[in-house]
Amino acid sequence: MIEIKQLSKTFRQKHAAFRALDNINLSIDEGDIVGIIGSSGAGKSTLIRCVNLLEKPDEGQVIFRGTDLTKLNSRALASHRKKIGMIFQHFNLLSSRTVFDNVALPLELDHVSAAEIEKKVTELLKIVGLEDKAAAYPNSLSGGQKQRVAIARALANDPWLLLCDEATSALDPATTQSILQLLRDINQRLKITILLITHEMDVVKAICNHVAVIDHGKLVAKGTLQQLLNENTNPIIQQFINTKVMTVPQELHQQLRQEYAEGLSPLIELELAGNISFDELIDTVYNQFKIPYKLIKADIEYLGKASFGKLLLHLKGTVADNEKAVQYFNKRKIKNAIKGYA
Numbered sequence: 001m002i003e004i005k006q007l008s009k010t011f012r013q014k015h016a017a018f019r020a021l022d023n024i025n026l027s028i029d030e031g032d033i034v035g036i037i038g039s040s041g042a043g044k045s046t047l048i049r050c051v052n053l054l055e056k057p058d059e060g061q062v063i064f065r066g067t068d069l070t071k072l073n074s075r076a077l078a079s080h081r082k083k084i085g086m087i088f089q090h091f092n093l094l095s096s097r098t099v100f101d102n103v104a105l106p107l108e109l110d111h112v113s114a115a116e117i118e119k120k121v122t123e124l125l126k127i128v129g130l131e132d133k134a135a136a137y138p139n140s141l142s143g144g145q146k147q148r149v150a151i152a153r154a155l156a157n158d159p160w161l162l163l164c165d166e167a168t169s170a171l172d173p174a175t176t177q178s179i180l181q182l183l184r185d186i187n188q189r190l191k192i193t194i195l196l197i198t199h200e201m202d203v204v205k206a207i208c209n210h211v212a213v214i215d216h217g218k219l220v221a222k223g224t225l226q227q228l229l230n231e232n233t234n235p236i237i238q239q240f241i242n243t244k245v246m247t248v249p250q251e252l253h254q255q256l257r258q259e260y261a262e263g264l265s266p267l268i269e270l271e272l273a274g275n276i277s278f279d280e281l282i283d284t285v286y287n288q289f290k291i292p293y294k295l296i297k298a299d300i301e302y303l304g305k306a307s308f309g310k311l312l313l314h315l316k317g318t319v320a321d322n323e324k325a326v327q328y329f330n331k332r333k334i335k336n337a338i339k340g341y342a
């Protein structure tokens with residue numbers, strides 16, 4: 001569907017030049033939902049904007065269904081661009097136009113007849129679940145509804161590819177889920193390929209079948225999420241999973257001693273990085289080492305049989321048994337840190 005080949009982009013300012021994309025190679029298959037992740041400033045937006053030539057790359061090719069977009073004149077490019085829809089974090093709707101007229105805009109610009117516009121917009125509003133809002137103005141809509149309007153507008157020209165630039169970042173978690181569900185439906189029912197940028201693990205987990213990681217303008221990893229997580233070497237992916245800090249609950253924190261003393265038990269933080277499941281870990285601690293424990297906190301993501309995330313365990317075994325458990329964690333390469341004794 002899309003092949004990005006040796007793509008580079010340098011922003012030149014008066015006294016400085018900044019290489020935002022450095023020799024990116026990425027191919028996206030028909031029907032894929034690909035997520036691009038990376039730290040702030042890594043080049044994600046620049047990459048997605050280069051795909052539809054909103055940003056002109058200095059070098060490289062963007063081959064869209066066999067045509068290199070970088071080689072087209074502006075007229076031919078405009079015609080190919082119709083098959084690439086785009087949605088944005090802040091929706092970019094026209095506040096002076098109704099929902100219907102916002103969705104109709106690309107069709108009006110394409111000189112489609114009024115009757116056809118009526119039919120198409122009605123159909124699109126139905127797809128995004130906003131049939132009853134056709135006459136409303138954007139200001140009267142919720143964030144999720146605004147994004148639905150933007151999605152309907154992006155679908156007006158029956159695109160093959162939909163680019164999403166942090167499309168759910170301004171939405172609450174429940175609305176995010178409903179927009180992701182809509183994007184998944186669009187992908188499956190309308191067979192539209194999706195390329196999205198996100199900084200949210202949940203978005204990748206919910207809908208992406210492939211992930212590309214960008215760092216300082218370079219593509220540093222690509223594959224299924226499972227593959228990338230299993231590789232377990234990429235600090236950006238690790239950062240992406242383990243963003244949450246495990247704070248010790250206040251009451252326990254007050255009892256916590258830094259040094260071991262008789263009668264105290266270790267409070268241990270464990271980091272699961274896909275090499276063991278949460279269930280196996282707990283089973284080993286309890287059934288194999290016979291250590292009674294208290295699970296203080298857990299922030300775990302499940303992906304197939306693997307688990308990712310952090311947990312706080314208060315191990316209440318004998319000193320020798322607790323020590324055996326720590327040796328086991330080390331052997332299984334499970335990062336662990338004793339936060340204190342209580």
Ligand SMILES: Nc1ncnc2c1ncn2[C@@H]1O[C@H](COP(=O)(O)OP(=O)(O)OP(=O)(O)O)[C@@H](O)[C@H]1O
Binds near residue numbers: 012020039042044
């Ligand atoms: N028009 C521009 N002129 C100069 N520098 C730019 C321009 N656009 C982007 N940059 C720089 O290129 C780098 C990559 O920017 P980009 O917006 O692609 O990053 P990003 O990964 O999308 O970041 P974020 O997650 O914060 O949106 C940044 O250092 C940015 O400052």
